Amino acid sequence: MSVKPGVVSGKDYLALVQSCKEGKYALPAVNVVGTNTANAVLEAAAKNKSDVIIQASNGGAEFFAGKGFPDSFQAKVLGAVSLAKHVHLLAEHYGVCVVLHTDHANRKLVPWVEALIDHGEAHHKDYGKPLYSTHMLDLSEEDLDDNIGECARVLKRMVPLDMSIEIELGVTGGEEDGVGSDEVDNDKLYTQPEDVLKAHNVLSPIGHYSLAASFGNVHGVYKPGNVQLRPEILKNSQALVQERYQTGENPLDLVFHGGSGSEKSKIEEALRYGVFKMNIDTDTQFAQAEAIGHYVDENPRAFKYQIDPDDDTPYKKFYDPRKWLRKAEENMVQRLGEAFEDLQSAGRSIAG
Numbered sequence: 001m002s003v004k005p006g007v008v009s010g011k012d013y014l015a016l017v018q019s020c021k022e023g024k025y026a027l028p029a030v031n032v033v034g035t036n037t038a039n040a041v042l043e044a045a046a047k048n049k050s051d052v053i054i055q056a057s058n059g060g061a062e063f064f065a066g067k068g069f070p071d072s073f074q075a076k077v078l079g080a081v082s083l084a085k086h087v088h089l090l091a092e093h094y095g096v097c098v099v100l101h102t103d104h105a106n107r108k109l110v111p112w113v114e115a116l117i118d119h120g121e122a123h124h125k126d127y128g129k130p131l132y133s134t135h136m137l138d139l140s141e142e143d144l145d146d147n148i149g150e151c152a153r154v155l156k157r158m159v160p161l162d163m164s165i166e167i168e169l170g171v172t173g174g175e176e177d178g179v180g181s182d183e184v185d186n187d188k189l190y191t192q193p194e195d196v197l198k199a200h201n202v203l204s205p206i207g208h209y210s211l212a213a214s215f216g217n218v219h220g221v222y223k224p225g226n227v228q229l230r231p232e233i234l235k236n237s238q239a240l241v242q243e244r245y246q247t248g249e250n251p252l253d254l255v256f257h258g259g260s261g262s263e264k265s266k267i268e269e270a271l272r273y274g275v276f277k278m279n280i281d282t283d284t285q286f287a288q289a290e291a292i293g294h295y296v297d298e299n300p301r302a303f304k305y306q307i308d309p310d311d312d313t314p315y316k317k318f319y320d321p322r323k324w325l326r327k328a329e330e331n332m333v334q335r336l337g338e339a340f341e342d343l344q345s346a347g348r349s350i351a352g
């Protein structure tokens with residue numbers, strides 16, 4: 001099955017998720033903070049003939065609107081809208097399918113998500129499709145019933161817009177943009193299959209949801225050995241839902257957070273257990289910083305003088321932001337090439 005290139009939602013999004021799961025590959029979900037990073041993701045996806053997920057955290061969305069924007073909440077909303085419109089305009093021309101998504105939103109960020117759903121409604125009215133394909137609600141720090149109940153309420157708003165929700169059960173260690181915690185009981189780092197079944201019972205009759213299950217994953221890059229990745233947690237959740245609902249294998253659409261620095265064998269295992277999305281932020285952040293660091297090291301005087309005081313060399317063509325921002329983009333594209341390989345999505349775009 002092929003899908004028109006560009007931002008996908010509704011049945012095209014579901015076709016993409018299904019393609020991933022049947023083919024045992026996943027799409028990188030890359031956090032972006034501006035047009036540079038968004039374009040680098042599109043470039044990398046096109047170059048590797050892979051579909052891709054572009055996502056913004058609340059902080060990333062705020063940055064997109066501008067750190068000087070007078071109202072922080074409005075910046076988070078309008079920045080996310082601006083990013084989405086940018087990607088809607090360009091994605092189809094890169095020739096791949098793009099899922100637009102917003103990252104972790106805890107209780108205090110539910111109004112942010114709902115404001116984006118308002119914008120999604122307006123966009124749906126005008127263009128017959130939503131602004132974002134999916135939003136995440138991360139209420140994993142709350143009581144299970146509160147978490148599931150609130151996700152159900154928000155999903156009901158999203159279904160008429162052909163949107164899907166991502167939820168989190170169990171806690172991803174570390175923190176992402178102020179959401180999350182370093183002080184979590186170790187057993188909360190592993191999602192319980194019974195909790196997954198409970199969420200599935202409530203959400204699957206309402207609409208499509210995906211699940212960020214915790215199997216020892218941690219945001220950011222840490223010294224190995226602190227937490228043990230246990231992908232069999234995913235397998236156990238799949239098995240329980242499969243048995244209870246008499247479905248085919250891997251009925252759950254799973255998401256892998258905190259994948260930076262994971263062993264390749266654990267990633268491969270996660271793909272076998274129905275993971276179709278793996279978040280990438282830390283590694284692409286470093287790729288950008290690394291490239292700019294090298295560039296500054298190679299051209300130190302261009303970052304001190306417009307014209308060299310010793311020999312009058314003009315440095316304009318070195319300090320032009322397009323030069324060093326491009327270095328960051330190129331290295332991000334390079335790093336994403338590795339991600340497409342690790343997730344086995346390279347060459348498998350369903351855009352046609």
Ligand SMILES: [Zn+2]
Pocket residue numbers: 104172176219257258279
């Ligand atoms: Zn995350």
